[in-house]
């Protein structure tokens with residue numbers, strides 16, 4: 001069990017942070033160390049102030065270097081979310097039709113017994129008919145996948161391929177550098193040129209942006225490469241507004257210029273890369289005019305960018321996942337990741353590239369100890385891709401799949417935690433149809449009645465970050481952090497870990513590992529330089545990584561060289577979008593606008609959409625449209641529009657705006673469907689086709705048409 005507060009003598013103190021509340025008298029506040037759990041590269045260190053058992057303040061930890069004394073607007077409002085009037089505070093059982101959100105309160109015992117009985121009966125036939133569905137609602141090592149994985153491994157449930165965000169870019173980085181590794185965050189401050197590529201840093205990577213500003217004040221040039229004129233683009237020296245999904249072509253055009261002008265670092269290429277000659281041949285076929293034509297920009301923009309990249313040192317690239325959500329996302333990341341090798345940018349600590357730092361943590365996180373894949377005991381369950389959940393839920397037993405394999409058993413039960421698939425997964429009509437299946441048994445562990453929870457047979461109340469212990473790594477910096485529980489669980493909420501422990505007991509699993517409490521899990525999570533004791537003492541531990549990690553090659557590949565020509569993926573190339581003029585001209589005639597749907601600044605994916613103060617800032621679901629595209633359709637700013645294609649239609653307010661480039665509309669944010677217009681969100685129009693690498697969704701590769709909406713009856 002969670003160690004109880006030793007000051008049990010103090011009746012109001014329900015705080016589980018043992019060392020701190022030992023001798024706290026009533027009415028004094030205590031501060032605990034926290035870490036932001038959200039799916040964001042910044043992973044901030046927080047201080048949580050608790051008075052009389054209630055969290056009253058969340059602040060940035062001023063001592064944690066990457067956090068730089070600042071939290072984003074969303075997370076500084078975390079108490080508003082934790083004590084939200086609509087928080088799910090006890091288990092719920094469905095009493096209305098699926099999706100109606102009609103539930104009755106039940107006790108934990110009743111809910112757990114019913115769930116265990118149903119899972120047991122399905123598992124007797126085939127446990128693979130049960131599917132876990134989770135993503136990064138919390139990035140914590142404990143409340144993410146630890147006890148949950150043990151549970152599903154023991155059960156023999158289908159495995160989930162967690163591809164919805166970053167796997168195209170992740171696989172590309174691994175194919176090129178050997179792992180998801182890159183520059184130190186702090187060194188961007190010393191760069192003289194920063195390409196901010198496919199990232200709206202002000203919105204989604206704030207603590208990098210602070211460093212980029214510092215570099216700018218010291219004379220650095222900032223160039224933003226993004227179809228949308230973002231808040232970040234506004235503050236850069238230059239903005240290159242390319243068409244979505246054309247980054248690979250731009251990278252090839254840049255390579256062409258580096259070659260023909262003799263701007264290459266031949267020594268670095270020779271010693272630290274392999275496979276350049278084949279890519280060199282390919283790049284020579286991409287003069288600036290050809291790249292510009294594909295990208296929808298001018299050849300001079302390509303030439304000038306190449307000149308800057310070759311001549312301003314040190315030069316860095318902050319690549320982000322926004323640019324890999326298209327068919328050719330993986331190839332584009334590979335091409336861009338090769339650029340710093342061609343000019344030897346890695347020689348300097350403020351040169352190189354950062355897409356993700358998560359690979360630096362691989363050697364220090366003991367995921368086998370946390371997740372215990374050995375509990376599979378030789379079984380090899382099938383794997384289901386989370387990004388195509390709409391299709392997967394609608395498949396019949398043993399259906400023949402496009403790749404010639406058989407599907408196996410129809411999905412009969414779904415256990416969702418840390419995710420809101422009904423809102424975030426592509427092609428909503430299919431996803432909703434799947435979740436609405438009457439013969440599907442769905443359990444959702446949640447804080448709120450999200451669009452997904454509305455479809456559950458049972459909703460189980462989960463704790464928030466203030467209420468549980470967790471440990472964190474980061475994909476934007478290289479510090480491991482601890483999050484202590486600051487307050488007791490609100491209502492009857494339980495940590496994910498405890499819910500899966502409780503379920504394991506009900507299922508009759510007797511292995512010792514199902515008795516590990518969160519402290520025990522925390523003790524085995526890390527190896528090497530990171531220990532629970534060190535985290536408790538300091539709040540965080542920085543990984544020991546070389547200042548300029550690839551100055552002398554030493555990439556974590558088999559050969560130590562950057563793999564330009566990968567054994568598994570060949571030589572990278574530009575890959576056209578699934579849906580674009582070049583590949584699907586007929587579709588492009590009917591749906592001539594490309595739609596991207598980047599994150600909203602005051603939400604975190606679909607999290608926070610129900611927090612009123614944040615929703616008030618965002619206003620309502622918005623589509624940004626270029627003036628020429630709007631006037632061609634007699635659309636004026638402020639009207640309601642219907643964004644549609646063959647898959648569905650999305651209702652939202654239109655803003656005629658210079659933030660949209662001609663031919664591209666920006667559908668901002670993944671709203672909760674039930675809080676959007678007409679019960680829709682942007683994923684009504686996205687599709688389930690996957691990327692070239694990593695089996696990821698191509699959210700930003702989507703053709704639509706837009707028209708004024710009929711007035712909606714209230």
Ligand SMILES: Nc1nc2c(c(=O)[nH]1)N[C@H]1C(S)=C(S)[C@@H](COP(=O)(O)OP(=O)(O)OC[C@H]3O[C@@H](n4cnc5c(=O)[nH]c(N)nc54)[C@H](O)[C@@H]3O)O[C@H]1N2
Nearest residue numbers: 198199200203204228244245321322323598599601604605
């Ligand atoms: N405030 C806030 N912060 C977040 C999130 C959030 O929802 N809100 N989401 C978090 C998550 S889940 C992630 S994965 C991370 C990273 O999240 P990302 O999704 O990478 O977020 P952004 O940094 O906004 O990057 C998206 C940018 O890519 C641009 N873009 C779209 N298509 C293309 C293209 O084809 N080429 C190029 N060059 N650019 C393109 C978009 O216009 C947008 O400005 O951020 C996290 N941080």
Ligand SMILES: Nc1nc2c(c(=O)[nH]1)N[C@H]1C(S)=C(S)[C@@H](COP(=O)(O)OP(=O)(O)OC[C@H]3O[C@@H](n4cnc5c(=O)[nH]c(N)nc54)[C@H](O)[C@@H]3O)O[C@H]1N2
Nearest residue numbers: 135136137138165418419420424445446462597605606607
């Ligand atoms: N059109 C379009 N779609 C997108 C994107 C896009 O840019 N455009 N972005 C994509 C990306 S990058 C991502 S990462 C995915 C994100 O997809 P998800 O990972 O599903 O992210 P969220 O929408 O934030 O939903 C997370 C849910 O987890 C819950 N949660 C948080 N902490 C806990 C906990 O401790 N326990 C339990 N049980 N629940 C918890 C939250 O309440 C929230 O409802 O969406 C993708 N979908």
Ligand SMILES: [Mo]
Nearest residue numbers: 039164165166
């Ligand atoms: Mo993401």
